[in-house]
Structure formats: structure tokens, C-alpha cells
Amino acid sequence: MSEGLSLATSVRSHLGGELRSADVGSRVTLGGWVQRQRALGGIVFLDLRDRAGVIQVSFDPKFADADAIRMAGDVGRESVVLIEGEVVARPEGGRNAELATGDVEVKAVTMRVVGPAETPAIPVTLGKGESLPSEELRLRHRYLDLRRPELQANIVLRHRLMQVTRRHLSERGFLEIETPILTKPTPEGARDYLVPSRVSAGEFYALPQSPQLYKQLLMIAGFDRYFQIARCFRDEDLRADRQPEFTQIDIEASFIAAQDIYTLAEGLIAALWKEAGVTIPIPFPRMSYADAVEKYGTDRPDLRYGLELFDATEAFRGANFGITKGAIESGGRIRGLRIPGGAVLSRKQVDDLEALARGAGAAGMLRLKREKGELTGPPAKFLSPEQGAMLGIEEGELCLLVAAPDRVSSPALDRVRQEVAKVMKRVPEKTLSFLWVLDFPLFEKDATTGALGAVHHPFTSPHPDDVALLSSAPEKARAVAYDVVLNGTELGGGSIRIADPDVQRRMFNLLAIDDETAQQRFGFLLEGLRSGAPPHGGIALGFDRIAMLLSGATSLRDVIAFPKTTAARALFEGAPTPVAAEDLRDLHIRLEDEGTR
């Protein structure tokens, strides 16, 4: 973890974790935490930990004063001590190859306990028979948890990724500009975190879900290139990869097209991965949204393994098989995947796959396989030999099919495909498969009401080839919107925005937002657009997620210094918390059921 800096001060001369053979002979004053003691009677060893690592300190009666030896034996773990002594080479056979400092040790002369510690509530260093404490306790005693080298390394990497981001973008003319944290509630999208206003009774600010409108206004203002490492807030239910407050690398630029954003984001992503020691090839491959959903059933496909979906509708056309016949007649298709070597999967394994498909909304899954040249499985007897051949199932292959409308079969087959890759061990762990998914639809239809909603957001520019569709078939119109995906995980996304106030007005009309509502919600942006807006667009990358991937962590909580739990609680400081009645009064807020609290 050594960063090769001198962190010497008037209190300490070196970082113990940085000492090496070259330092032998130096007089040093170290400060750090007592990680472990080994008292052998006359002689005492302390493992002293600081930001750079661990160094062994020996207290030998021939060098150290008696007070120091006594204190070294008595001091509690995790206490902070200052030690004066000399760096010496360890005796032959006494070196510790597992320690970066293991060729040397510090022979102590004096010691002071400057920060005595009570017995830690959770172990910082795991000893014999100990495993990592529960996450609940780790979060409750976060200052102890953060002392662990693993978390320190994650936080240090996060810092370096931030600096790379700033340098990379600054060097390309991007200006880091802060936008408000107290902002205006937005009815669409995620739930807002609201902040009551004291001076304006009954009115509320919202914490930003993203700086979207502000960054567009900065383009209208002529700053041309903006970025921010922006904190965003969304009051939705959480997951391992979702925190209520999170950090985005937010980027916007003027006089650009989508192509420019791809190049820019690829350069930044390559720089971030390089900082973590990984060279990645750019540019990334690109795929249309329509292709992604057709071939993989998802808008963020994992391309590390094949297992493309295929359309088997033609093979089943005319077959007197109730399930497929019904699906085809009601406008659906028969889609599925062929799994090389999958014929060996057990009945139970395939049942489990079907359960996943059902969990994702499918009524069931059809199975066929070819063994010893013969096609078997429930649908087989309904197919003529010619129809069976159309399925293209090779020897040893298992074929799984879902007969349904695409909106059902796509998510079901996506789940099945991912699980098959896992079960068949087809996922190459080390491969990094970056991908641009382009040309998202502009709108999505609400399944129950049929109303149009924005897929990305209402300021996303329609695809230039599809402008005519806005009047005829808006649900078929594509947007100039793009996501960048790594191994099936969305790293970020963005779009080219609408710069023309007339187009923006049409968008609102299609979204059933009338002029008055639009003015009320987005007036400041609309006025801005009418005052001369350059063509502009941008992207936002999930910074925590990138830090998580690059540090090898499996939870965002391991790359955030003070994260929240899945109930959005902060266990360490204890937020949220009730507040005094007079504070609520000042904010013009009265709680329901106050008497029962």
C-alpha cells in the first residue's frame, strides 16, 4: 500500500510500514497502532501498524529502558503508541517473508502510549480461529473496520480513481463545477429525499437524483465541457449494489455527437482501469438495443460466453402442439437457446432453470435434446423430421424454449442464459467484456395504462432518422441514448439532449405533460432552451460500482467509507433519528400518531 511519500512530521520520522533494508541504521520515531504483542518474558515484540503496513518492534533489555519493556507488555491492542528506536536487520533465520518489512525490525529504546485503547469491540486483525465479524458490527464500529488493510486499500484505490478522473477530464478541457444539493423535487423517476424549508412554510427542497438539469444549463451557459464527481440521492429500496446516496462521474459537453461521448468515455474508462493495473482495449464493441434484446434478452448482455438466443417460431409453425400453437396465434414467438453439451444436465438442474424462467414471468419452458442422433423431449413428437432439423440442435445439445410474447420470453431467457453459463462453467472470470448498447427506444408503454413514459429521461433527443415516427408511431422511435456495459453490469449511460425548444415541447406533449405542468416542473430548463442552446449531451458513470469492480469487492459497502444498510440506516452515527418537537415546529411539520410514539 506504500505510496512512496514522506509523511514525516514533527511527531514521527517515518512510516513503519515503509521501512526496508535500505533504512538499516536509521534512528526512527514511529507512530501507529499496536496490532499484536508477543511477550516472551525478557523480550517483547510488538507489531506496529500504520497506513503503509506493519513493522515488528522488538523490546530487548539490552537496548530498551525498563519502563518501555513493561509498557510494551501491558499496552492494549489497537492502542496508539510512539516508539523511538533504530532500524536493524533481522537476524539470519529470523526474517518474515510474509511481511513487506520482514527483513528488518525496529529495536525500540523508548515508548509512549499516546492513545490508549479499550479492548476493541470487533477484531481488526483476525487471529487463530477468527473470521470476519458480521457486517452489522463492522458498520457499527466502522472506525475499527476501516483499520483493516483490505478496506484501507479499497479507500486508497477509490481516492486514486477520483484523482485520475479529475486529471483525465481536466486535461481535456472539462471544468469541474458544483451544482446544488438542495434542489427542486422531480415527480418522475425515483422517489426524492425531501428537505423541509424553515423559511417557506409547507415547502420542500429535494436532494438531487442526478445533476441532470443543472448540467444542461451549464451547456446553455456556454461552459462547453463540464464534469463533476457528483453525489446523487434516490429514496428507493436497496441492494448489494445500490446505496441511497451514491457517486457518479457526471459529464456533459457541447457541440458533440454520440460518437464523441463514446470516445471520451472509453478513454476515461481505460484510464481508470489502467490505474488499477489493467490495460483494456478500446474502442468498445457496439450493439443496438434491438439486437441486444433479440440475441440476449436484455439491454445489458454479458458477452463473455456465447449462448445467443434464437427464434424457433418457424420450426413450430403448423405443429399441432397446444403450447406453441397458442403462443404463435396470440402474436408471440418461440425463442430459446441451444446449449452445447447441455444434454448431460440432470432433470433437477433443468427443473431449476425452468423455475428461474417462471420466476421471471414465463409460464414454463420447453426442453429438447439430441443424443445418439435422436431428438427427444416433450415437443419432439409434434414436429416433423424437417421441422426438427430446422431447430439446428446438434448432438449433445440441450435446447430450452419459451413460447410467449417477447416481453415475457426476453427476461426469462436472460435469467436462464446467465444461469446456464454459470452451471456449465462457461464464464471466463478474467475476461473483461465492455460494450456499448445504442439506440434505446425513446418511450416505453405502461403495461396497464398504455401511457408513454421516457425510457431515459424527457430531455433525450430522438434519433434523427426517427423524427417522423414521433407523429405516427412514437413507441417505435429510437433515442440517441447509450449505456456502457461490462460483463453484464451497467457502468453508466447517457444521451444526446434536445436542444430545440419545439422538439422539447413535442416530447412533453407525447408524455402527456401539458404546457403548464412542464413550465412548473422544468420551467428553468425550458427558458434556458429558448435562450440559445448548443447541441449537447453527456454520460454519467457509476463511480462506486467502478470502484467496487476494480477493488474486487462484492458490495458497494466495501468501497464507501461510511455506507448505509439495506434499510438505509447509518449504524455508526445512528441516522436517521427522531428530532425534538420544537425543531419540527420550526419546520412546520406535525407527525401523525405522535401520541402513540
Next chain:
RNA sequence: GGGGCUGUAGCUCAGCUUGGUUAGAGUGCCGGUCUGUCACACCGGAGGUCGCGGGUUCGAGCCCCGUCAGCCCCGCCA
């Protein structure tokens, strides 16, 4: 909003299937021995609201109901 898993010593866990004497282990902690250890070793000791509340039972860590907390998933996340 829904589903699943977990909660026993400071920490990590066993005990719960099939209710029954004094709830165990490792580690940590406390005391002692030990001059080259490095997950030191050895000897001794203390340490429990079995998450919380209610119920069933002669009897509950164990069975039932509720509740709180943590984690994972679905919905949700423009």
C-alpha cells in the same frame, strides 16, 4: 409492498431435527511462567437478558404468534 436466510459469551460459531440436570468450543479478555517470537507456547481464571415481547407446556435457547435488527432476492431504481 412481497419472499428467503440469520440473531446463543467481546468476536466467530455449535446446540434447535426429537422440549428435560449446571448452555459448550475456538479466539479475545484477566492472572501467571517464559530472552528471538511473528496466528508465540504453556498453566490457571472470569465471562451468557440464548435479539425483544407474548403464548403453548409440569418444564422453552429449542415449538407457536408477533416484533426489532442485519443480509440476499422480486417489485421499485426517469
